Amino acid sequence: MSRGGRHAYAALSVFAAGALVLSGCSKGGSNASDNEKKDQQNAKRQQASIKFGDAKDSTGPAAAVPGAKTGGTLEVLQRDSYAHLDPGQIYVSDEGSLATLIHRGLTGYKSTNNKGSGHEVVGDLATDSGTTTDGGKTWKYTLKDGIKFSDGTPITSADFRQTYERLFASFINQGPTYLQQWLADTNGADYRKLLPDGPYKGKHLPNSILETPDSKTIIFHFKTAHPDLPYALAMAGYAVVSKKGDTKEKYDKAPLTTGPYKIQSFKSGKSMVLVKNPDWDPKTDPIRNQYVDQMDFTFNVQYEDSTKQLLANSGADQAGISFNNSVDAGNISQVLGGDAALKARTVAGYQPYVGQININMKHSALQDKTVREAIAYALPITPIIRAFGGSSAAEVAGGFISPTVSGYDASFDPWGKKKNPGGDAAKAKALLKKAGKVGLKLTYGYQNTPEGQQYSTAIAAALEKAGFNVQRQDIPAETYYDQVGKVDNNYDIYASAWGADWPSASTVIPPLFDGRAIADGSPNYSHVNDSKANSDIDAANAISDPVKSAAAWEKLDQYLVKDVINAVPTIDYKQVQIAGSKVGGLVYDDVIGGIDPRRLYIK
């Protein structure tokens, strides 16, 4: 049988149903064939533990990228337009990538090698990654000299006060909330009570919480220790906003920038142009380089289109790249199986997300551990991998900690999923018998997307084989997490995925499994409240040495997966990205979870 294409083309010109049938040939197998070598290489990529840098590490300029040249225009093809440019509203990864170019905060991640796997947290606008004398309750930051906004006004502590206080205003509702919660010392969204209208109605945070004694100093006072603050402040969501230039809602479309680039034009849903920011001084920046003169963004470019263009590698596309589009499933084999030249233009790595199937611990039937074990054994991973495009897009996960986060253990696999990703129906059935719960009704809430529909049906089928009575319920994709996030939701099992906000499990385990944080909308989707887990979380949180804490988190992760079984880890998300042949400095950065835009240059 020959390839379908040519036949079908000929057939298309002859509109006869019969002819169409004849031409319906297609070769077997998907182009997304597995590529073992890459997998192992990926598995080896494991986030080395991160250290907090001192003043020396924090002084600019950033290390030059080997062989980098300045000048040229970079063509950036993106699927999604940027919905938010206001730092306070930035949380999602593609906006995060952009933020590395235009926004700066007190701290940031500096690459310690050119492979994108080694990082340390250093002072970005601040002189160092922060100093604490009492194990993380009080943090002091001092601003560098010569830091300016893109309108030329110097950045002062007043701007930072504005930046943090406006996070409490109601129109800021998309960004991270760690800092707000820490300042208000609350869970959930109660923090807004601390400063309901933000700084706009003349109220401000008292010095007992946020102190700005002079124009260069910012001091945080927390009630409880938060050794992770340097990580948190590195999030784009906490980058600085100009007090003078704060236009509230409108800031979201036209912000002042502090990074090496500023926004020349932005047509939502269409295009964006970044140009060099003359007010950015490399000497103040240990993290970013500024090689390219200009970056032209085009939006609404679907994965297969960006891939096709970059593969074609002609004209402007030679200097083309996409920060967040991955190679589409259809072309993945062509890319991975390509020649050396192509390999040089390709990067692959893990995204910081780990998928899991949550088990609703609020439902009495599921409080029986044997039943949960049965689920854990029965659950097949293959349908999920299939739905996301095969082994080059996802691989079986052992624990909740992603390979990009310190504390990941590649060998950990309690349910034998890595050996037998199809699940073990027989063993599950036996356990279910033992628990006397054969025919137990499981309400399975699934995300109503093509993928969701596909894998949920397959998973349901597998669970049925293991003796469960599965009731699938579709949940609108757009409100999925809000539905399953409700404490009294009706679902017994449901998938979720969580990405670390910074490469420490402290942004994975506590939000997902701290029983004291159970509330509507809290990401503790399985509503687990395990006293041992809770206390271990506190213990780990208190460890200020990143390396030690990583080890603690790893132990806790394995305890949860093996012994608590409130959720079953499913997949580690992976992606492959490609760039044009003239693009230099191509690196997959594990913290960003994609190509690192800060190092790029045009050959």
Add this chain to the structure above:
Amino acid sequence: MLRFLVRRILGAVVILFLLSIVTFLLFFGMPRDPALLMCGKTCNPTSLANIHHVLGLDKSIPEQYWIFLHNLILGSNQFAQGPCPAPCFGYSYHTNDPVWSTMMDRLPTTVSLTLGAAVVFLFVGLGTGMLAAWKRGTMLDKTVTAGSMVISSMQIYFLGPLALAALVYQSHIFDKPAYNDFTADPVTWFTGLIIPWVVLSTIFASQYTRMARSSMIEQLQEEHVRTARAKGMSRRYVFFRYAWRGSLIPIVTIFGIDLGSLLGGAIITEYTFGLPGLGRLAVESVQFSDLPLLLGVMLFSASMILLFNILVDATYAFIDPRVRLA
């Protein structure tokens, strides 16, 4: 003529008004809360309430409807995102862009798609249809009839993917359909739309062929056509002067309906080819339960349909002297 226009336009306005109410009720019948979508990763009652307030969803439905009408007619400066001149559909919940400009952004795609295809299928369809009627009973006629029957029974959601698979994915002859601004680069504009055009007009043309043929043949059996021949007028003359005139009426009618509904957003076509037109916008507005957008698109599509109804009735008067507009 004037009276006709006034009467019809008033009628249309009433219909649009009712439609907007229906849409409103429909929206609040939806089992989803738009605020949830904007509430983000760390959602909870307080922030939800906040968003409700910002969107004005905390007001009563009639109140919200009143505000909507007011803004639509008079425009508004109440929006945090900035002033919104009439016709103001407000700002999209999802993108925060003004609905009107969003629609105007998407319109060119739909218009290019529709008009491009319409020109082709109208002429090809009428051409072949009349040819078949002229050559009635011959082999040609039979082939055309059979062919058009088969093709017109194909659906865009079959022919479309087929064309994509054959021309784009398997043989890489064309690029994936895309809309490029005509003013920016006519060539890419053309190449980007060629597959949708071909598919769309193939299906429609076949329908118009059948229609043209049958209505032509019907006309040819009219008595006045026979009279014309009894006067010694040549077959060609009778065919193109007498029969064709009358055969236009049903075609104009259908063409009006098709054009109206296509310009209102060719949902399935745009969905099939991934073209960012009004149809896609409509689907998105439902997906993200984006009331302002939904209302905007609904009313726009409806007005297109109504507009073309009026145009069709007006054209009757030009075709048939017996028709008086009033």
Add this chain to the structure above:
Amino acid sequence: MTTLTKDAGTPAPADAGAFLSVRDLHVSFRTEDGVVRAVDGLSFDVERGRTLGIVGESGSGKSVTNLTVLGLHNPQFTTVEGEILLDGQELITARESELEKVRGNKAAMIFQDPLTALSPYYTVGRQIAEPFMKHRGASKRAAWDRAVEMLAKVGIPNPKERAKDYPHQFSGGMRQRAMIAMALVCDPDLLIADEPTTALDVTVQAQILDLLKDLQQEFGTGIIFITHDLGVIADMADDIMVMYAGSAVERGTTDEVLRAPQHPYTWGLLNSMPRLDSDLDTPLHPIPGAPPSLLTPPSGCRFHPRCTFQDRVTGAGRCVGERPLLAPDRASACHLTADQKRTIFLEEIKPRLA
């Protein structure tokens, strides 16, 4: 079916006066249900300046015959045999282009319903002018003037203006006048009027008939006048041909046929026709039964299923078995002997009529 069908209506020598002479015409259609023999061996002549009236029930083949004369039948479904000579020109075999030269020029037609027969899309003036331009090669201008002139001739008040009107703006009678104007615009030698008055009310009817007569006087046109109304015929025609089931059953001058009809069918027609001069209590006698299906015509005399005089025919079953012939000139196709015909009419039919 009888063997005699072929040579029914043996050709009479086409005499010099005849402008149109039809010989042994056979017309049949292929329909969904089979072959319909609409005209079956028909022969007749029409001379310049004279009017031939053709009478018969609907479906008796009157209209078909005359459409065939101008070749307006649908060649796809129709087969025509026989001979049609118009001014010496053979029309059945003639090519379309030749026919076009004849139509509306030498021979024109008036149709029954002027509303549907005129195109609603063009002005009356234009529709009248068209054939003049075509056949006389006249200029638009000249043709238009001619149209106005014709409208005036057929008695349309203020023709200059009315010519610009569309048919739907005319009254029924005026439309028919316009039709006539259209037919006569190239003063044809033969005018075929297919029930031109049935769609009109009586007074208008009279006007139209007078008009036709006057015009005939003026142009010396030969007219074929088709109707099922003997009253009209009596008024209009010089000769009459009675048709039944696709063939002629009686022919003669108007006087002969109306005064001394010879065919039972003709009698039936006369019987079924109300007369102004008859007293109200004299009952009408419609012909029993319905016209036959032309798909499967009755054998022998086509009229026999409805004929009440079969038993009088000498020789049993002749009516059923044998097709009666129609001799040329004054004649009727019936197996009754000439005496029988006379006596029956005088003794049994006449009394009922008056």
Add this chain to the structure above:
Amino acid sequence: MDGGPQPDPNTATVKVEGRSPGQLMWIRFKRDRTGVISAFVVAFFFVVAAAAPLISKLYGKNPYTVYADERPELFDSAGVPVQPNGGISSEFWFGLEPGNGYDVFTKLIYGIRTSLLISLAVTVAVVLTGILLGVTAGYLGGKTDFFIGRLIDFLLAFPSQLFFIASMPVVVSLFVSPRDETPTYVRVVALIVVQWVLGWMSLARILRGTTLALREREFIEAAKVSGASPWRIIRREILPNVVTPLLVQATYILPSFVTIEAGLSFLGVGIVEPTPDWGQMFSKASTELVLQNDITYMFFPGVSMVVFVVAFNLLGDSVRDAFDPKTAR
């Protein structure tokens, strides 16, 4: 060229042979070869749909088995059959569906079953509504006619597809079932309802027209004069006479509803996995996975639907011609 005399054999034949129009239509229909053949094709589809469970029993598979997990060796990690032509084999006659690897053959016949069921229901609903409103408007005239007319205008101004998409979730949410799976019948009912609401107008208009014409006819007048009740007149005189246009229209609208239903499922607002459905197979066929790797798959729903619609339309034409042989073809 046309315009030639075409006698009306209908009346002619009636007179001699005295057959009822019904019998005549039947005779004429039987004579129409295309009509008969397409009738058989259509019938075939309905039989297959009705007998789907039986067929798949004999065939020994059902459309719900996830062969991608049952028989992993037949698929790659992305769920595409490894054998050529979508894994067509003596075991899987129409191959396997990329993704979860359902058996295409059983999925198709069950899919046809679902689609036909829905469309049939819609057609019935539409016909009934059409008769009710159309005949009422036409017969009563006056205010009733006016209001029904305005209602029709209003509904005709609806952007129907958009309305379908917007209203499906609403209608579905009307039947809430907290703990259990949203039953397929709910979606089915919803599909029927939305299509019905915007589906009846054209038919109603036609019937209104016919009734209006009939109302002026002598026999109705006669019935009126003889003092028959409106209801009786409608039942005895009007309904029998609208049967013809009704039957013809019905044969035309059913396939159109089939395609609409498929369109909705194609857009993802209709029937969803794993319930087999014609349109849902199309949406599967338009995914990257299929377009890239398994073009074969799309021919099974595609060709079968084309055949079905063509046959049904031809049948419609034949029915029309059988009732009224004079119509142009």
